[in-house]
Amino acid sequence: MMGFLYLRMAMVTALLAVCPLFLSSFYTGLMILMLIFAIFAMSLDILQGFTGLTSLGHAAFWGTSAYIMGILNVKVFKGCYYGADLIAGVLSAAVVASILGLIVLRSREIYFLMILLASSMMLWGIAFKWRSLTGGDDGLPGISRPDLSLIGLDLGRTTHYYYFVLFFFIVSAILMYLVVHSSFGHTLLGIREGETRMRSLGYNVWLQKYIAFIVSAIFAGLAGGLITYYNGFVNPSDLHLVTSAEALIMVILGGAGTLIGPAIGAGIIILIKNIVSGYTEHWMIILGAIYILTVIFAPQGVYHLFEQWLRKEGLVWKRSSP
């Protein structure tokens, strides 16, 4: 049923391409956030939904990329230097993943979770305290966006930045889709479903997880870079557990193991967050309630509910993976 999939994807892409024409600057800005967090959430889904690794430290990659990018942009290059800051950011996320992966992946499930959480919070603590480098609590302001005037884009304008982000979203989505449907991706499913069996079949499970970890970090780092260009600043909250947890709830609420689900979950959370902050400053309480309610009422995620509804309505299609 690949034809049906391509059709849906084309329709979604077309819709995303034209929305800025209908939306105000404010809502376009919201769409930008949704797309960036969608990349972040999808990258976490590679670990959570496909490999079965629950992580509360994903902000470590997002935030490290953001900080490296910010520091280079503001202090070293005094500008983007042809996107070298973004590339460096993404690379730094990969480096952090390759180091953390060595520490974390040998431990059991719960340990994995705790150690990743602790590690990313320690990075937060370092960013918080190291004022001279990171600006500490105040963060690093004054990060400038790339100059794409050569191709007619002024990234200072919201609409233009939207297309910039949309480009990266489409590329990331395609790449991540390829990864999870590749033969490598299939082995991740095997690890999720039966790690012991995989080892006895001759798979170096640790190595597969390590690769997945780094790949996931690269996309998280990309998202972290894009949000930094958008915001124009970095601050320690980019490394905080709350950011990691937001990504995780986007994955769960949307539907783990589907890639699309987390993207939708990201959209939902960003939307709710935005609406709620208009009425109260107690977003944390609402977010906390969302976590609890999601676990109780929709642990499979919104996307699976949607699929069930489609199946009932007779619009059945086969999953493309075996």
Added chain:
Amino acid sequence: METLLAVKNLSIHFGGLRALDDVCFSVTAGERLAIIGPNGAGKTTLFQLLSGMLFPSSGKIFAFGRDITRLSAHRRAILGMGRTFQVTNLFPKLTVLGNVLLAVEAAGAAKFNLLRPLSSYKPLFVQAEGILKQWGIWDRRDIPVRSLSYGEQRQLEIILTLSQNRSLLLLDEPTCGLSPEEAKSLVSIIRSLPRDVTVLLIDHDIDVIFEVAEKVMVLHLGRVLAFGSPDEVKRNEQVQKIYMGTQS
């Protein structure tokens, strides 16, 4: 006849409990060794140690001409060790085809290809198709494993391991929970395995043991109580004492 597997003074303890104590035995290539003993004797623990899921507190394991005591589980599999599990260990949410593909994919470089879709690997699918048709379950290929009956799952458990053509097989209670007909067909499968495959079999069913085994090892409370031909072991007084009243 060369020795394929040799175990020397193998022991493991958990806290104060000695699960295996000073176990020694060896298996020649192509041999069929049955391992029996009451529950808690340490049979599955022995398999855990042999396959690399657990590491011993002391002792050594030699297989395929080398010391594999500290070797990781997946490396032992690559050397030629295959295993089935007492509690069915499959990939529940994946289809039958998906399960077999994983068994088949393990050997090549495909498992490291991040961008090429699985569906483009025709040879893997051809191989998987061959295996599924050989076992007569081709028409069940798209069914998720968790929807299969217990007997079908047990069958797939064996198929997955056999499809990798390993030279040393550890079969942990393969007939567990099967009907007499299913057990019979399983026994004939084991009997028809090629002569260059060595088989270690844990089972409670005496009939199965006598049909398959050339040698029998009896474990009791983590120690080797008896080792010999099925008849020798049957006549062993200590063994008789333990099995008195325990009809499997």
Added chain:
Amino acid sequence: MAFFITQTINGIVFGVLLFILAAGLTLMLGTMRIVNLAHGSYYLLGGYIGFSIAKETNNFFLACLGGLFAIGILGMGTYKAILSKHFARGVLSQVLITFGMFLIITDLCRWIWGGIPLAIPRPELLQGSISISNIVLPAYRLAVILIGVMITVFLWWFHERTKYGAIVRAGVDDEEMTQSIGINISLVKTLVFSIGALLAGFAGVVGGPYVGLYTGLGMDILLLALVVVIIGGMGSLWGALIGALFIGLLDSFGKSLLPEFSLFTMFAAMVIVLAIKPNGLFGARG
């Protein structure tokens, strides 16, 4: 020399607080495989409740009892109403639920008590200090150490000498098996969770005069308690004790010698321990 002793005392005092928290965390982990991310907010809420009680009644002892009971009840309620119903889904559900609780409680605290840091005044009895040569030892801190010893003894007794503790030690999960011996496993789990919560609330009050109370404290202290559990080993009280004292001392000396890098030092310590023992010092073999 005086510096060394003062920092050591400070380290031990902080270590005591961390132990009380980490003990609860590690027992919950060992028995129920629950990573209670709300634990830090239990500490915080307990502290704030104690603060209010102390302000109203001027009675520190009452404040301690208040914090203890309030959080004990909160913990028991949360466990029975929500957590115990969602075991089957694994670690993920527990993590999300407890983190949700953490967010709700932390924000409620900020709402009710405001964002400005507070401190509970020390009880009059313990406002003085003892001087040995040129070293000043505040009486309150010594009292906290004493409390720590008492709690350690209580937990040791519970863990080693009661039948509930035996179940906890065995890490037994199996409902059928334990019921046949006449022990209600769900009671044990509820007990463990409630005791853990209760201790956290108590620690919050006890730590009030020393550590203070501020919105981010829940997260700060949860983080340290987690590091203690990671280093010490899941389910091990010994590990929690040794880990807590170690981290307490590291924190105390780190803050005074290398303030910018104290967290980094702890991270390095954690990594080194994990490199040798991937499941903690006293955790099960990896």
